[in-house]
Amino acid sequence: MSTKKQGVTWDLSGYFSQFNGPEMTAFKNRLSADIVQIQDKAAGLDVLSEKTADEWEKLILSGEDCAARLRHLSSYVGCLEAVNANDVEYLDKIKNTGGLCGFSGFEVDLRRAFTGVSGKFFKTFLKRQSLAPIAYFLRRVRVQAGFAMPPAEEKLAGDLGYFGQNSWISLYEKLSGRLVFEMVWPDGRKETMRIGRGGYLMSGADRKVGKAAFEGVSRAWASIEDVCAAALNAIAGTRLMLDKHRGVADFMDGPLFGAGISRQTLDAMYQAVHDNLGTAREILLSKARFLGRAGVCLYEREAPLEQKYNAPYTWEGVSNMVSAAFSVYPALSRYYNRFLKSRWLESSGRGGKRSGAFCTSTSVSNEERVFMLFNGTLRDVGTLAHEMGHAWHAHCLHGTRFWARKDPVTIAETAAIFAERILADGIISDKNISAGEKFAMLDADLGSAASFILDITARFEFEKSFYLERMSGEVSVARLKELMTGTQRRIYGDALEPGGEDPMLWASKRHYYGLYVPFYNFPYAFGYLFASALFARFKEEGAAFLPKYEAFLRLSGSDTVERLARRCFGFDLGDPAFWTASFTGLKASVAQYKKLLAAKALSAKR
Helix, strand or coil: CCCCCCCCCCCCCCCCCCCCCHHHHHHHHHHHHHHHHHHHHHHCCCCCCCCCHHHHHHHHHHHHHHHHHHHHHHHHHHHHHHHCCCCHHHHHHHHCCCCHHHHHHHHHHHHHHHCCCCHHHHHHHHCCCCCHHHHHHHHHHHHHHCCCCCHHHHHHHHHHHHHCHHHHHHHHHHHHHHCEEEEECCCCCEEEEEHHHHHHHHCCCCHHHHHHHHHHHHHHHHCCHHHHHHHHHHHHHHHHHHHHHHCCCCCCHHHHHHHCCCHHHHHHHHHHHHHCHHHHHHHHHHHHHHCCCCCECHHHCCCCCCHHHCCCCCHHHHHHHHHHHHHHCHHHHHHHHHHHHCCCEECCCCCCCCCCCEEEEECCCCEEEEECCCCCCHHHHHHHHHHHHHHHHHHHCCCCCHHHCCCCHHHHHHHHHHHHHHHHHHHHHCCCCCHHHHHHHHHHHHHHHHHHHHHHHHHHHHHHHHHHHHCCCCCCHHHHHHHHHHHHHHHHHHHECCCCCCCCHHHHCHHHHCCCCCCCCHHHHHHHHHHHHHHHHHHHHHHHHHHHHHHHHHCCCCCCHHHHHHHHHCCCCCCHHHHHHCCHHHHHHHHHHHHHHHHHHHHHHC
């Protein structure tokens, strides 16, 4: 494995030996034929009954197998897209994966099969040996069946979505993927950069550079704001119209169902969040006071205080830092070392990569892949740990059925942030790491916490406001900016410098343009607070906690988050007191941070 500063490139041969080679072509052709076959059989089969039960059992098993193989293919294509974001011709070839969108038709007929079936018979059906391991998934399908349009309309909606809603998403992805901005450096130099580079510059300790990057990035997004607004309005409008025809009363019902939690849990969490906004604001206010300012600008919410501990890190240094921190969790540490050795990680700085980071996995070959852009900063250490948390979660699901791996994003983010908690604690407690680097880690960790509490909450509040207004008609660019800046000022309070808002955040955040469900933001706040509670339990119980944690991850696609939390840890997620207690560790870290800043300020005066 290369240890050069630019990171490493991944090996995708576990998927296919080459893109569109004989192996991949045969895989696609067989999958396409199998999808057509199960779709035809499902369309011609009556609803679930004693007479059709055996046939539906076979179709469900075949559908699960097709879904797993489709995931394998889409995971591979997603990896290729991420490293070829600027190659339009290649992207077009990648997206043309054989017209496999017809699987949605089978899903429609599966919901039809469960419509009107008595609870008693359905319960008996799920006790079949082959179906019991995926019973929770099938129960969720039955719930969805109660809010479905007639099958013909659902299939039409699926087809129109492929050519309509998905096209808006694709348009946004293409435009944002090609977007560049002009960076005007503080010394007057001008340089054209990829939009993802701007985020890196904004998160640096040099505030003048960060401000220049923010201004350049904002101008770039403003250049396509009309298209972004059209896409956002079309995506949200389609969802709201489908909700209406499906009898879904509240636009939050779908996101909550997808997140695997109840409204009571969401409300309990946000009651605690709003009660503790002051704790998160104090992080940013402490930074601002240290810098002699009244508040911070939104773009610098995670920027470190000191340049000398922000860069440069070598890839070897970053990967070793994560390895050392993970040593308190031996199984995770072994997995991480195997991950690096297998080259399942893409962290290089090669050109053409899109911005951001992600983890993807496949149950066909039981492998995971992590994508990130290594810039040689301390922030990259946290990104690596976060994505490895996702990968470890997927690894813990090995041996479970594909439809028992349909874990909600709330648990997915909990697993990722739990790995971040291990990293931060490991660095801060490592005797071999300097006091300056430990302070830098604490600074970065608290900056991340402020974002989970303040930024995610502001994004969530904006999206609710946007959907409420979208119900009455299209929302203009000017109004989108007003909604965004208004929520930022309300949530950040006095921690936000006057004029320090980011009015274009609605355009630059890809989560608002996601394919499946809206409101992808609140699960991050959930994950941060839930992971904080789990980490506190880990610190109390030590190694005895880890088997319970792994069992929780393994069961993540088998029940609601509330029931799993109670079953595995005894937590009551519907109680605001649980979420309030999750702030205990953060409050202690903020107090420590303020003391260190006071000492630094005193030392500087001397």
